[in-house]
Amino acid sequence: MTNRLYYGDNLDVLREQVKDESVDLVYLDPPFNSNANYNILFKSPTGTSSDAQIEAFEDTWHWNDHAEEAFDQVMQSGNTQAFELLRAMRGFLGDNDMMAYLTMMAIRLIELHRVLKPTGSLYLHCDPTASHYLKLLLDGVFGADKFQNEIIWKRTGSHGGSRRWGPIHDTILFYSKATEPFWNRIYQDYEESYLRDFYRFSDERGSYRLVTLTGAGTRNGDSGAAWRGVDPTVSGRHWAVPTSSLARAYPDQSMVGLTTQQKLDLLDQANLIYWPPRGSIPQQKRYVDEGEGVPVQDVVTDIGPISSQAQERLGYPTQKPLALLERIIAASSNPGDVVLDPFCGCGTAVHAAQKLGRQWLGIDITHLAITLIEKRMKAAFPGIAFTVEGTPKDLASAVDLATRDKYQFQWWAVSMVDAMPFGGKKKGADGGIDGLIYFKPDGKKTEKAIVSVKGGDNVGVQMIRDLHSAMEREKAPIGVFITKALPTSVMEREAAAVGRFQSTATGKSYARLQIITLAELFQGKKPDIPYVDPTAGMKRAAREDTATQATLL
Template sequence: MAAEVRHGDAASVLRAMPAASVDMIYLDPPFGTQVDWVGKAGRFSDKFKWDDESKSLWAQMTSAHPVLASILEGATVAPRDRAYLVRMVLLFAELRRVLHPAGTLWLHCDDTMSAYLRLALDGVFGIERAMGGVIWKRTNAHNTARSFGRVHDSIFVYGLTRAAKWRLHRTRHPLIQGDPCEGAVVVDGFIDKLFLNPTSKERVGYPTQKPVALLEQFIAAATMAGDVVLDPTCGSGTTLVAATKMGRRAIGIDASADACAVARRRLAEMESETNGKACRESGKGSRRPRRAGSVGDLFEPAPHDERYRNQQTTRHAVSAGFYQEAAD
């Protein structure tokens, strides 16, 4: 399949994936709001508590990232927020491992815990590997009597090497003709025209759903056709839908069974619609269009189909000389 959904804890599922196996990571995780989110198609909990499991995870983080653990230890946050942050740090560590040297990670969050999440990313990836980000105005202003309205989200972008910066460089300048990354892809640092209004046909009834068009912009900037896009907190599957539509392969993971069911249904509906359209255009109703290689192969260290291996060779060649750890 061009897209796959896996149910389970993201960090645990990621351990079964080989290192440097995905080209882009986008995640829109729980924001640490301490709220249970409920929609017609499902629900998920954004509540965390400081318990024995959290203490055990904190010990793991302290061993792997002692400086970061020391900084977070001194942060003036509630114990439940520490329970949230330690899980995010350990998730970031697994995501760093599976990210290709030329790939990028895009973290979507709001201002609830964004300062600490940015600190965690700096600790896991390195502050020198921060590549800026995007502000998305997700709704119109609705200031309350006691505070400013929360109307925007932040997307932080990180890469491991100069190759990652080089790949995103095409968002500003078109490259030479025939280059695999040819062409300028425009991504504004401030996006304010991509709303998902309450009556949109795109809505599937799962809480905190994002617009497909928003993900298409990010995916276009960060990847090429055939690349692998990972969303470790995929929710209703918007990232997977956008990636598949654009000719990328996609992996989605979510701890919510409701989310996985919705994501699989959306992918199945899109595949059915695509197959029906292809059959109508070809006039051969019994023939199914060919698929790209399976993303299921990514859970094994073996290489993929010949088409993908050729593309990997090209991708490695154009990035040669840029795989230094310091992202100058």
């Protein structure tokens, strides 16, 4: 299976593109926050959300005809247990935003169950707003006996709560398709308090703890025989030699045929036995470096949120740490397995999957997210090969997208010129800034080019003047005007009158205001800009609006 990104509704993509029992692991972080609009992806440098983005997403998860249709689809799915739960929830909640969210999730969870292999697992990441309802839905879709864990992730150090406990955690619900899913035992580092409490002894080799050398119950044979005057059966036990410690101490020596007492002698020779000053049974010294760590626990406190200075930070409000996704993927899949994220957002799950040698599928309903993931993956894995499905591949499909959804068209067009989406103020007031291209005209200092996209049939010279005004205000040396309609001769003259930009590094001049048509984009035309730095936008996004983004994590 080829690594793929899909632009589109994940329900449609799952039904049309993903085969039965073809996925090993599903991770999903479906957006829901009753106090915020869905998927407000970027903030402007001034900290204000793009009005266009709010308008594009504010109608998501409301009870409407789409929610009613999803409710009927669950009824017709054949999963009577899931539908009865959903029907009971509707009777309790009524037709509100939460019910719309649960209904939309129910039909998608049914599809995700279908595409999972029998040994597959699903991890659903959510906050306490809806986790209790989602757990019931998962019980209905997967079966209550397929519940494996409720994982608590401490997502922030502290959070104010004037009349309640500070909310600092997210919930991850872990379900499997079969009763015993595939599982890799994963270890995490010991906490300092654990080391302090248990590894209290030390010698020239390092810190160690004392571990019993006996097991419960008496046995016949050499495991019950006395060794160096110590009889374990006196306390109703027998010798239990730690074979792993013995193998580490003597990697080239076979232990086959040795008696229990001979193995204990070898341990003692390796200085791995502690002899108490008075007649107690000797114990094993287990050093810190012998242990693999603590098996992963269902309370995750050793992976913090993405800090404002973290290299991986993309400025995406709900971005999760790469380490958290790596732990999940390492535990529930093997290299070569297929990982699916149907709400892939900024692409942390597919990034982790690629890093760990898994195949992956990512789905998102916005071109903005797909574009961000494309840039992220190419920056993290130079030369990576993957396909993007659902985005315009020719002029006709681009025109169709412009007609159906002007915002998605704008974000797609911005991606075609390697620009970063820009969340500015209300369109028109700022000249319609849709994207920014960062470049280094002198090879050192980073400048920006402003991108404005027009998908309508009527364009005029005032649009060129608006873009020029935005360039002057933002001190941008270059502006790029992308248009579906052909520009008029007056527009071309107005653009030419803006003048040219001289690059000291290349010794060449460049048109300050450039017009590119859709047809030219598909012919491969790009903005004529010196020293384009395609990763600068991602680095800048990671720095901007630090305080506002941190409150959203």
